[in-house]
Amino acid sequence: MPIVIPYVPQYITVHLGPPDSDAANVTVSFSDYVKNVASSEIYPTWDESALRANILAIVSFALNRVYTEFYRSRGYRFDITNSTAYDQFFVAGRSIFTNVSRLADELFNDYLRRPGFVEPLAAKFCNGTTAICEGLSQWGSQNLAQQGYSSVQILRSYYGDVEIVTNAPIQDITASYPGSPLRRGSSGPAVLQMQVMLNRISQNYPAIPKVTPADGIFGSQTENAVRRFQDIFNLAADGIVGQATWYALVRYYIAVTSMAELRSQGQRFYYNEWTGPDPLEMGDRGPKIEHLQYMLQVLSAYIPEIPSVEVDGIFGPATRAAVLAAQRRFGLPETGSVDMPTWDEIYDQFSGIETTSWRNPETFPSEAAQGQSAPRARYSKTTTMTQFPGAPMRVGNQDPVRQEAVR
Numbered sequence: 001m002p003i004v005i006p007y008v009p010q011y012i013t014v015h016l017g018p019p020d021s022d023a024a025n026v027t028v029s030f031s032d033y034v035k036n037v038a039s040s041e042i043y044p045t046w047d048e049s050a051l052r053a054n055i056l057a058i059v060s061f062a063l064n065r066v067y068t069e070f071y072r073s074r075g076y077r078f079d080i081t082n083s084t085a086y087d088q089f090f091v092a093g094r095s096i097f098t099n100v101s102r103l104a105d106e107l108f109n110d111y112l113r114r115p116g117f118v119e120p121l122a123a124k125f126c127n128g129t130t131a132i133c134e135g136l137s138q139w140g141s142q143n144l145a146q147q148g149y150s151s152v153q154i155l156r157s158y159y160g161d162v163e164i165v166t167n168a169p170i171q172d173i174t175a176s177y178p179g180s181p182l183r184r185g186s187s188g189p190a191v192l193q194m195q196v197m198l199n200r201i202s203q204n205y206p207a208i209p210k211v212t213p214a215d216g217i218f219g220s221q222t223e224n225a226v227r228r229f230q231d232i233f234n235l236a237a238d239g240i241v242g243q244a245t246w247y248a249l250v251r252y253y254i255a256v257t258s259m260a261e262l263r264s265q266g267q268r269f270y271y272n273e274w275t276g277p278d279p280l281e282m283g284d285r286g287p288k289i290e291h292l293q294y295m296l297q298v299l300s301a302y303i304p305e306i307p308s309v310e311v312d313g314i315f316g317p318a319t320r321a322a323v324l325a326a327q328r329r330f331g332l333p334e335t336g337s338v339d340m341p342t343w344d345e346i347y348d349q350f351s352g353i354e355t356t357s358w359r360n361p362e363t364f365p366s367e368a369a370q371g372q373s374a375p376r377a378r379y380s381k382t383t384t385m386t387q388f389p390g391a392p393m394r395v396g397n398q399d400p401v402r403q404e405a406v407r
Contacts, residue, residue, distance in 0.1 A: 006067045006120055008109040009173045014090050015078040019071065025078045026092050030170075031108040034059055035096045038104055040089040042138055044097035047145035053154040054125070055103055056164065057136050058088060060112040063120035063168075068254045069176060073247040079173070110166045112155065117266035119259050121162060135159065135262055159262075176250060182241040184223050192216035194241055197253040198225045204256045205232060213344045281337035284315040292338060295350040296322045303349075305329050 012033050017023030028036070034055065042054045065071065065080045065087065072079065082090035112121040128137025136158040144154045155162055178190035195214035202208035208228045211221050223239040230237040233252070235245055257265045280288060290313040300308040306325045309318050320336045327334045330345045338346070 006063055006111070006118065007169045007171045008063065008111075009066055009079075010170055011173070012062065012066065012080065013078040014092075015071075015076070015081040016090075016092060017081065018083045019076060019081055019086060030062075031104060033062065033090065034108045035101050035104040036090050036094060037062075037088045038100045039094060039096050040091050042100075043142075044099050046142045048099075048103070049149060049151040049154060050142040050145035051100065051103055052107065052151035053136070053141050053145075054138060055100075055107050056110060056112055056151065056155065057123040057125050059108055059110065060120045060123040061088060061125075063111050064122040064260060066173060067119050068260045069247070069250055070254070070260050072175065073250045073254070075247075109168045109170055110164055111168060112159065112162045113165060114264070114266055115161060115163050117264065119264065119267050121159065122260050122262050122264065123159060124262050125158075177243050177246045181243075182218055182246075184218050184220070184239065186218040187216055189216065191218045191222070194246070194249060195222060195225075197249045198222075198229060201229065201249070201252050201256055205229075207232060213340065279335075279337040279339040280315060280343075282315055282317075282320055285313055289313045289315045289319070292343070292346070293319055293322075295346050296326065298350055299326065299346065303329060 009030050011027050012030050013025050013027045014033065015021075015023055015025050037058050038051070038055050041058065042051065044051075046054075062080055070079075071081075080090075081087045112123055113119065114121060124133055124135035125138060126133035126135065128139040128141075136155070141154050141158075144157060149157070152164070176193075182191055182194060192214055195211045195216070198208060199210050199214060202210050202225070209221070209225050211225050226241055226245065227237045227239045229235075229249070230239075230245060233248055235248060241249070254260055257267065259265070259267060280292060290311055292315075293309045293311045293313070296306060296309050296319070297311060300306045300322065306329060307318070307322050309322045323338055323342065324334050324336050326332075326346055326349075327336075327342060330349070332342055332345060335342075
């Protein structure tokens, strides 16, 4: 999980049976895997828009299995099974339909995701006749195609608000485990990633102390959190994050965020150096200030002591007053400028609201229900609140992947 834009693997290993069965594993190119599953799951005579929608769902689901290390983190030596009770149908050595092959060559490195999320959507599907599920109905997609629906309209009708990431990078599968144990004194992106996982898991297991701030430095606070995690989950409580502890963290992080499920809470960016070495203060301008103001605006709707601010990207008196109020409310030094502790606390409070309220449709209806003026309408269009990218973000960094919003 250290990569912001999930890559497409050159090869994928398929287990030819249920996960615990004594079946063979086969390794094929990812594009050949998509062609095989599509030829096994759907009919080549269907309308092209239905074929495209189904192939994108197939790609996205398989990439979710790879990205979350769903099976690898459990000690299996494969990435996905061919059991439809768990995954997608794959028939080793089968023939491939010509039109399916053409479309798969075009789409195998495109995938679906929720706006603002990093992970590929766990785009579950079923045939829609003998089996009904929450995701895409295969026969239903063909019915919609016959009514003139485009592939994008078909996908949105089943999965809701999704976008397509196109031309994702292709590379060999890389394990998330950093390769050597992390221990007190370690530092860097892998430590930060581990701290983020611990902090998220601790929301569901409060006995695990939070690491504040998550700074990529393995100190005593991180060691204590690791020991408590290990103790709770019956691991050797040595405070060292070896491969067993690392993948236990991955498994429980995936579980508590439901990242391998259709109704995922989503993985979000954690900017370790978003504010840079100098505090944000009066007179500063730019997207960082806009981001700060937006979080303050959201907090003001929930915390009366924090005044609302206009999101204009200018750190003026009103923004300073809101920052002071936030610092006072959260027990921080009242400087009126935003250093890393202030930023982290504001973000943590904002993230808590986002997690507990905005993802719950009962307590926070969708933007469609509330109109474009609702705070979530703006939030749903940003992709900044996702998982730490694995390295600090600096001026000049670019995202090489072109995104196409699904309409």
